Amino acid sequence: MNVVMILLLMSLLTRMASGLVMPVSNGLDQLVKAASSTCDILPLEVLFSWASTPELELVEYSRAGRRSYQLGRAHARLRRRLPPSLVLYIPGWWNTPTDESAETLVKALLHRTPLILVLDTRATFCRGYVGSATRVSSVSKKIYKFIKNINSEGYPIASIHLIGFSLGAHVAGMTGRLVQSRLNEKIGKITALDPARPCFTQLPQYRLSRGDASFVQVIHTSAGVLGLEQPVGHADVYVNGVSSPQPECKERAVSLDCDHAQSWKIFATSITNDRSLLGRKCESWNELSDGRCSGNETAVGYGCNTSTRGMFLHKSQEAARKLWTFSPFDIRTWWLG
Template sequence: MSGTRARALAVLPLLALLPTLAAGEALDTLEGLVPDYLLGNVEDLLKAASVACDILPLDLLFSRRYTSELPQLDVVEVTRSARRTLRATRAHLRLRHWRASTLTLYIPGWWNTPTDEAAQALASALLKEQPVLLILDTRLSFCRGYLSAASRVNAVAHLLYYFIKNLNKYGFHPSSIHLIGFSLGAHVAGMTGKLVHKGLKTKLGRITALDPAKPCFRLSEFRLQKTDASFVQVVHSSAGVLGIEEPAGHADVYVNGIAVTQPECKHRSISFECDHNQSWKLYASSIVNRRTMMGRQCNSWEEVTGGRCSGENTVLGYGCSNHSRGMFLYKSRS
């Protein structure tokens, strides 16, 4: 048995323990659970977790279209003055008379909630630009062990697809829809886009993928791709660590490069949760100030990995043009 495979088997019991932890505690508590020989090398820990996914038959893992909790998932409608919770399976009935020209829906990731720091930051910023934001409440599906949560991405995407399909029946076209997904939520957005394309013979207008999760997501048919919407922008803040590193959108934004600790996270003994979160923090900032995320276009993968790109300076994030194409490097300011 190889050393990496042995480490993978050692990590599996830890994955089983994580469902008992609160969202903010999950990775902080990991220090106390991981053996010293793994804690000393976070890269080995992440490789071991990835190999644990490699051991599983991913076609089977991601084939689920239905899970028992799916009918209980809600959509939260947030406005500047109030919020209301709608059962996802019936939310289209409450929104059928909605006359807004566009719809933005945020999909939280693993252990994220409709009221956590990420959702609050995005809602606060987006509601300065539009009257309403929808948030899919993924807690019942994603507040559990990682492998169990990842296996539900396809099922959650099917639920969201039927919501969009029902809205379409009432005249709200998918091209007017912008899905924003964080981590596992980014892959839900991608899978939903695939279903819309296949089932409705059209495409979502826009997907913004905030650091799409890496572990287990190596098969293209079960993850985000640039063909999933008319315009797909990906913000990579823990590329090669918790987030995928390869380009997956029309515009891929790399925050300070590949497999780097973000400047805001250097004080952390384990920084990868903090690095992961920089994607939604930067995107929320770009909604308030379009010039928050200015980056240079990269002419090659070597420029990205070298952390030095020589192309045009470009507005990224919320203000990114639908015509933008390629890879971009965003460098944090001091």
Template sequence: MLLSHFPMLAAILLPLAAAQLTLPGLPLANITQAAQELALQTEQYVAGVPLALAISVINKLCSNVVATGIIQSQVQPNVSRMHFQLRNNCHRDSFPLLAAEEMWRSPNFDPKKKVVILATGWTTNINNSEAIDAFEKAYNCRGDVNFVALDVARFIDTLYVWSALNTEIIGEYLARGLIHLSHIVPIERVHLIGHSLGAHIVGSAGRHYQELTNSSLRRITGLDPAKPCFNEGEVLSGLLRGDAAFIDIIHSSPGVVGQRGPLGDVDFYPGGLGPIAPGCLALDLDCSHERAWQYFEESIYPGNEDNFLAVRCRSLSSLREGKCPGMAYPMGYSTPMSIKGDYMLDVNSRRPYGQNAGEGSIDVVGTTCGRCE
């Protein structure tokens, strides 16, 4: 059965099915039984269609539930419990969002350096995130950035729909935190990066920052922005072009766990428009979804900036056939803010993922550069 093979889909679908059946006065046991029956019926339907279409069914169900207001998050974000965690020089210092200006007191913070803030996705937390640890190592290796992780896990490590509903208000709180941060670092030196649900959090932050200050953040990077529940023009629109002066997107699971259509000023499709990333199994949705941050991570290391060169093109097959003669530009850390459109590139199925990695490139796994002992 499809859902038994894809626990991520099951975790999203069952609460939605229950919400569709929630009626005043209906006993909880009846709701649960009915939800399980509806989930089974839905599973039997989606098992016979391609995975991308199955996700579309779930996405539509989620949109309907969110639009009706049947589901309200039972874990309401509380700004006093949200923090910036500075990870510089192998030290970790936490600061409340609304006291971000206190970061300058830390001996590990350098106000002359730019600031990169990473927001991760569903079910991750500040103390158990492979992405945060990997980015910390990469930026420590570069040595020219204050790397900060957004600590809001208790509000996105819940039922998926609750977590999705929380992205907008978390983004607003993040925007207010950025105003405090701008007291010690010019906002044009701040770069927001978000993976999965985190991409929609930073998108919300960009919108709210504009509303609060009448100015825009310089750059937001979305790493495989989550697809279920987020659709342009609906209650949850998520990260979109215009949320910052420049939006760049890396799609690694387009149309399945991640969004397929273009969302930013520039959208990169490593491996093309297929939903499964090179080197990942079809049954392992997490593998494809996580590739986006792994590609970006690889590009951070000194000497790896040009590992992923992409060309503006409509499809990977057109690129391979030589039908896209434009210039190649780097995806990831060094993406120029002047480019626009959809860009395609081939990637390797294992590290180094970038096909343009040369002899001078750093081995992400083997290097000790930036490692904290």
């Protein structure tokens, strides 16, 4: 591809990122389709490798309050205060360190550990979607440097748990890959909350995979729409199957963002209640698609055993209520009450 064509495509990307090609009023579903279609024609490999990221901040949450540091200097500020197991949350598109997702996860996690780190991604992900997606690689490089710095001071890489939502899930994956290739060690755990689908169906080197940590768990709540459909972790949990919308979101005029958000909501609940997120193992994709998995039921989510492998179907209480409603023509429902 010649330089002129690349510059023209970069111009199109900039216009889309600023909202000049498609107005938001057309609806979120149209924007998702537009982003996916645009990614199919753009030179993604060039854009991912060219995109740069400004200096980012890392926000420390503890029971004593909140502090912010420049990511490049955070290792020095956190020296000798890191807990035995370090959790770093990477938000997604247009999420912030103080929005509902971050506050919900942090509040739950503080019941388990005295210190949580949240990456402030506003400088990279609070912009047009395609422009945000192409910065996943550059953000991961900055987190890698932070991990390299704390490891050089003696912190074990195996004690690191990265949690990523949407675009943040791919950042977590690429960070883990950098750690493995450059430090010859694996991050202990990655929890991917509905990894973003638009722009990530191609070029697997820029998206999450099961090899990115010793244990990779994926929570799918918008499979095939905003989130990836295919299993990409050691344990892939599909909430209410592979169809959308989620039962909790059916009354919404626009359910896509609600479906996507269910991933961090149910994971946060599992942090304080190990039995809130149970999954039945699926022996095949057909079982999962039919919503009738025949394997054993196991605890997934925060308390998931790191030896767990396979695809799992979790049916929420809301889905169960909708499934088992009284029908005078169905004898199975006569004794339900």
